[in-house]
Amino acid sequence: MSLLEQEMQDRDHPVAEDIALQRKVWKFQRVGWYVLTAVVILTLLGLFSRGPLSTLESVSVQGDLTVQYERFHRAGGTNPMIVQATGQPGKEVTLSIGKPMLDGFSIESIQPQPVSSMGSPQGLSLTFPTDKSGHVTLFISWRSNGMGLFKSQISVVGGGQIPVTQFIYP
The missing domain is CATH 1.20.5 (Single alpha-helices involved in coiled-coils or other helix-helix interfaces)
Incomplete structure (x- = not known):
């Protein structure tokens, strides 16, 4: 042996x-x-918060809307979102944020401030002036309120839309 x-x-x-x-x-x-x-x-x-697996940039089919956001969040944490929309130069663009997003998140800040805003059972509409080239860029800070999976959308009224799917960990 x-x-x-x-x-x-x-x-x-x-x-x-x-x-x-x-x-x-x-x-x-x-x-x-x-x-x-x-x-x-x-x-x-970034599976549980910020990082390459969480960071996403989506562009609408029409090309008039781009959204950069994080897919994974922590309950109570704040997360940035950058929304870029294109419209007619010198005119206003209205963005619509779906209600499911507002159920899971609260808006901490929006820069620049909208010219007008209106809430409805479908969500929130925000109107912004465009610059000389017809672009507007928003910086939104969200605070996670809920937990679980939230499927919503951000759209340009009369234009493109982007589905936004986010998960909030406890």
């Missing part, structure tokens, strides 16, 4: 050992380390 085979045999002296059980424990520990390493890597990549 080789030395390795002797080491893998059950013993009673000096301590009672069950090598088969010990091997199962070692295997379980290795799996645990792999799972822990995967969770740490996914966390660093």
Whole structure:
């Protein structure tokens, strides 16, 4: 019997050992380390908050609306969103934010301030003046109120729309 085979045999002296059980424990520990390493890597990549897996930029089919946002949030945390819309130069553009988004988030700040705003059962409409080239860029800060999955949309009234799906962790 080789030395390795002797080491893998059950013993009673000096301590009672069950090598088969010990091997199962070692295997379980290795799996645990792999799972822990995967969770740490996914966390660093942004699965649970900000990072490459969370950051998303969407453009409407018409090309008149672009939204940059985070897919994953923490309850009570604030997160930025950048909305860029295109309309006619010197005219106003009205953006619509769907009600499901307002159910899960509250608006902390909007820069620049809208010319007018109107709430409805479908959501919130915000009107902004465009610049000389017909563009408007909004910086919105959201505070997460709810928990779970929220599917909503942001749209330009009479133009493109972008579905926004976000998940709020407890």
